[in-house]
Amino acid sequence: xLNFNFYNPTEIFFGENQIAEITKAIPKNAKVIVVxxxxxxxKNGIYDQVSQALRDFTWGEFAGIEPNPTYQTCxxxxxxxxxxxxxxxLAVGGGSVIDGSxxxxxxxxxxxxxxxxxxxxxxxxxxxxxGVVLTLPATGSESNSFSVVSNSETHDxxxxxxxxxxxxxxxxxxxxxxxLPQRQLTNGVVDAFVHTMEQYLTYSVDAKVxxxxxxxxxxxxxxxxxxxVSESVDYKVRANVMWSATMALNGxxxxxxxxxxxTHMIGHEITAVYGLDHAQTLAIILPRMMAEQKETKRxxxxxxxxxxxxxxxxxxxxxxxxxxxxxxQFFHSVNMKTRLADYDIGEDAVNKxxxxxxxxxxxxxxxxxxxxxxxxRNIIRASI
Amino acid sequence: xLNFNFYNPTEIFFGENQIAEITKAIPKNAKVIVVxxxxxxxKNGIYDQVSQALRDFTWGEFAGIEPNPTYQTCxxxxxxxxxxxxxxxLAVGGGSVIDGSxxxxxxxxxxxxxxxxxxxxxxxxxxxxxGVVLTLPATGSESNSFSVVSNSETHDxxxxxxxxxxxxxxxxxxxxxxxLPQRQLTNGVVDAFVHTMEQYLTYSVDAKVxxxxxxxxxxxxxxxxxxxVSESVDYKVRANVMWSATMALNGxxxxxxxxxxxTHMIGHEITAVYGLDHAQTLAIILPRMMAEQKETKRxxxxxxxxxxxxxxxxxxxxxxxxxxxxxxQFFHSVNMKTRLADYDIGEDAVNKxxxxxxxxxxxxxxxxxxxxxxxxRNIIRASI
Numbered sequence: 001x002l003n004f005n006f007y008n009p010t011e012i013f014f015g016e017n018q019i020a021e022i023t024k025a026i027p028k029n030a031k032v033i034v035v036x037x038x039x040x041x042x043k044n045g046i047y048d049q050v051s052q053a054l055r056d057f058t059w060g061e062f063a064g065i066e067p068n069p070t071y072q073t074c075x076x077x078x079x080x081x082x083x084x085x086x087x088x089x090l091a092v093g094g095g096s097v098i099d100g101s102x103x104x105x106x107x108x109x110x111x112x113x114x115x116x117x118x119x120x121x122x123x124x125x126x127x128x129x130x131g132v133v134l135t136l137p138a139t140g141s142e143s144n145s146f147s148v149v150s151n152s153e154t155h156d157x158x159x160x161x162x163x164x165x166x167x168x169x170x171x172x173x174x175x176x177x178x179x180l181p182q183r184q185l186t187n188g189v190v191d192a193f194v195h196t197m198e199q200y201l202t203y204s205v206d207a208k209v210x211x212x213x214x215x216x217x218x219x220x221x222x223x224x225x226x227x228x229v230s231e232s233v234d235y236k237v238r239a240n241v242m243w244s245a246t247m248a249l250n251g252x253x254x255x256x257x258x259x260x261x262x263t264h265m266i267g268h269e270i271t272a273v274y275g276l277d278h279a280q281t282l283a284i285i286l287p288r289m290m291a292e293q294k295e296t297k298r299x300x301x302x303x304x305x306x307x308x309x310x311x312x313x314x315x316x317x318x319x320x321x322x323x324x325x326x327x328x329q330f331f332h333s334v335n336m337k338t339r340l341a342d343y344d345i346g347e348d349a350v351n352k353x354x355x356x357x358x359x360x361x362x363x364x365x366x367x368x369x370x371x372x373x374x375x376x377r378n379i380i381r382a383s384i
Numbered sequence: 385x386l387n388f389n390f391y392n393p394t395e396i397f398f399g400e401n402q403i404a405e406i407t408k409a410i411p412k413n414a415k416v417i418v419v420x421x422x423x424x425x426x427k428n429g430i431y432d433q434v435s436q437a438l439r440d441f442t443w444g445e446f447a448g449i450e451p452n453p454t455y456q457t458c459x460x461x462x463x464x465x466x467x468x469x470x471x472x473x474l475a476v477g478g479g480s481v482i483d484g485s486x487x488x489x490x491x492x493x494x495x496x497x498x499x500x501x502x503x504x505x506x507x508x509x510x511x512x513x514x515g516v517v518l519t520l521p522a523t524g525s526e527s528n529s530f531s532v533v534s535n536s537e538t539h540d541x542x543x544x545x546x547x548x549x550x551x552x553x554x555x556x557x558x559x560x561x562x563x564l565p566q567r568q569l570t571n572g573v574v575d576a577f578v579h580t581m582e583q584y585l586t587y588s589v590d591a592k593v594x595x596x597x598x599x600x601x602x603x604x605x606x607x608x609x610x611x612x613v614s615e616s617v618d619y620k621v622r623a624n625v626m627w628s629a630t631m632a633l634n635g636x637x638x639x640x641x642x643x644x645x646x647t648h649m650i651g652h653e654i655t656a657v658y659g660l661d662h663a664q665t666l667a668i669i670l671p672r673m674m675a676e677q678k679e680t681k682r683x684x685x686x687x688x689x690x691x692x693x694x695x696x697x698x699x700x701x702x703x704x705x706x707x708x709x710x711x712x713q714f715f716h717s718v719n720m721k722t723r724l725a726d727y728d729i730g731e732d733a734v735n736k737x738x739x740x741x742x743x744x745x746x747x748x749x750x751x752x753x754x755x756x757x758x759x760x761r762n763i764i765r766a767s768i
Contacts, residue, residue, distance in 0.1 A: 001398075001399070001620065001623040001624070001627070002399070003398060003399025003400060003401075003402065004396075004398050004399060005395065005396065005397055005398070005405075006395070006396040006398065007393075007394075007395040007396065008392065008393075009391075009392075009393040010391075011389065011390070011391040012388075012389065012390040012391065012639075013389055014385075014387060014388050014389070014390065014639070014640060015385070015386070015387025015388060015640070016387060017387075018387065206620040206624070207623075207624070207627075208600075208603075208604040208607065208608065208624045208628075209600060209601065209604055209624060209627050209628055209631055211600075212596075212597075212599070212600025212601075212603060212604060213596075213597050213600055215596070215600070216592075216593060216595075216596025216597055216599070216600055217593065217596075219592075219596060220592040220593055220596060223592065224592065236385065236590040239385040239591075239640075240385070240590070240591070240592045240593060243385070243591075243593050243640070244592075244593055247593055252636075255396075255398070256398060256399070256623075256627070
């Protein structure tokens with residue numbers, strides 16, 4: 001096991017009717033700005049529940065955080081916060097709303113040029129406190145310190161991280177998933193699955209707890225994911241997927257182990273250029289990444305084949321090939337496509353995405369920095 | 385899955401040479417009291433590492449917290465703290481030192497009679513901050529809000545819990561286990577194993593993540609435990625056991641599931657009356673509890689048999705019997721005894737322990753409150 005620090009101070013309120021708990025979790029004298037997305041929360045009743053819980057608070061709202069939240073939109077929220085003196089952000093939404101809120105929280109307190117937070121990794125010394133009402137389980141952003149924000153003008157999609165922007169609390173009520181479109185449920189399952197794989201499918205450092213926890217999440221998502229996108233889904237399935245998605249990226253399974261994230265880096269560029277959903281890009285790249293990195297990941301691929309998929313691994317190469325195939329089949333089982341061509345993207349992606357990777361310095365990706373630009377090019381070509 | 389709140393704000397510093405990190409984790413202007421036990425930390429170099437890290441702090445010390453820390457000893461520390469104005473506790477030790485430090489931290493700020501915290505569940509509104517250097521992995525006390533303190537005069541052993549006494553940070557350096565006596569290593573493995581079982585072996589609420597995480601801990605402890613008590617143990621084994629013990633009782637695997645704790649309640653009384661180590665009592669009671677509660681725990685016993693022990697469960701009763709037998713064998717494999725008679729305790733325990741349980745109101749224990757006094761009596765009799 002590698003040395004690690006693990007610190008996750010987000011308080012979780014999990015279960016039915018937990019939205020009312022925000023009343024206790026937000027300081028009484030806070031001036032709250034509710035940040036949300038395209039307005040679906042007004043149709044599914046979540047906005048009403050939040051309004052009801054905030055009835056004794058002073059509060060306002062900022063709507064319109066887009067999927068892949070943009071720097072431009074976030075800065076409009078920052079202007080409103082500064083003008084009206086809000087001092088607490090309540091993010092009501094999925095990963096995009098939460099990621100956007102994290103940037104807003106940091107930028108609102110930042111004395112320099114906020115774009116530097118993303119472009120230069122400028123240090124954040126304080127941020128507005130954030131609470132979360134999660135409406136879409138997927139990214140884990142509700143209980144971690146990471147954020148990814150896009151620049152709509154330059155097509156950059158850049159990450160930042162700071163403990164200052166980690167949510168103080170997150171409400172996870174599986175009932176909010178009832179009204180989600182199937183595409184978002186599918187995205188959530190795939191996103192959580194690939195988050196887990198990025199922290200698991202590397203090389204062994206004999207970290208048995210982390211391995212078994214990751215395997216537990218993968219098995220749960222493989223069992224529950226297909227049920228979630230079926231007609232007769234029940235509360236238990238939603239609850240299991242929601243908790244898996246949070247646990248997949250709250251720092252726990254990645255503590256003390258090597259991490260990969262090459263699939264994410266290539267996926268981010270596909271989203272930036274072609275506008276695919278984040279999870280859609282992951283489902284395309286991961287199977288090809290597994291195949292391309294078969295040798296560097298051999299031991300963990302076999303462990304995955306045996307423990308998660310229950311395969312006989314006597315014939316190693318055959319077991320690995322089957323494991324990759326079953327992974328792609330799992331994506332299909334939750335109605336996720338796994339080829340660029342499924343989105344009418346062809347050969348031109350090979351150069352375009354490789355150039356983007358080069359421009360962002362992504363020339364040695366993965367846990368061994370073994371995914372060179374040439375290998376990324378091969379992976380993208382194989383993904384068409 | 386049941387509704388739950390999960391909040392664990394303890395920062396973990398895990399790995400070799402992490403004791404130096406306390407320099408960053410304790411506020412610079414703190415006046416630190418180092419609380420420890422019988423002085424083994426002076427022989428194994430940990431006291432020296434802590435002294436070195438604290439060289440720029442104002443600090444003092446309180447030694448002599450005993451195994452099963454007593455109210456009487458803790459109150460001596462409280463007197464010293466009040467007299468000399470310490471405002472930060474650094475607990476250097478195992479579960480007893482940490483549990484004692486939690487009571488000291490609460491009592492130092494308590495305006496009433498501190499015994500009421502234990503005897504009447506008096507509410508704690510503040511406590512001194514606590515940091516931990518863990519020297520013995522076992523109880524999980526380093527990252528939870530629980531404490532158990534004994535009264536040496538009345539033979540009461542009573543728990544309390546408050547987020548106010550949860551450690552701000554905990555240093556987990558597996559190297560500290562190098563010099564531990566085998567008895568303490570054995571105790572640690574068994575303690576962590578039974579903590580996990582108390583939160584796992586109940587009835588299913590279809591909480592798949594929690595179940596798989598618990599199973600991961602049980603499997604890890606069963607694999608690594610016997611290695612830990614052998615001659616040629618290496619760092620990896622120590623690290624896996626240490627992290628398992630923390631994860632076994634930091635609130636995570638118990639969030640959203642029913643919990644048992646009947647084995648602990650009976651075990652506490654055995655320690656109070658006969659002075660056995662906490663883990664020794666658990667290893668005696670758990671196999672008998674499993675047998676006695678075979679019907680109420682049937683589904684989970686079968687799940688344990690199949691997933692953790694890899695048994696064929698076609699013949700259910702036979703699988704359950706084998707699972708109980710293998711659990712007891714596991715205790716033996718880490719050199720832990722599993723009978724009262726192994727400690728020269730005989731028939732008189734049946735009445736004595738049952739009377740203690742009655743005196744403390746422990747008349748309906750377990751996840752179904754199905755362990756009546758009569759059943760406890762049967763369990764104790766079967767444990768001889």
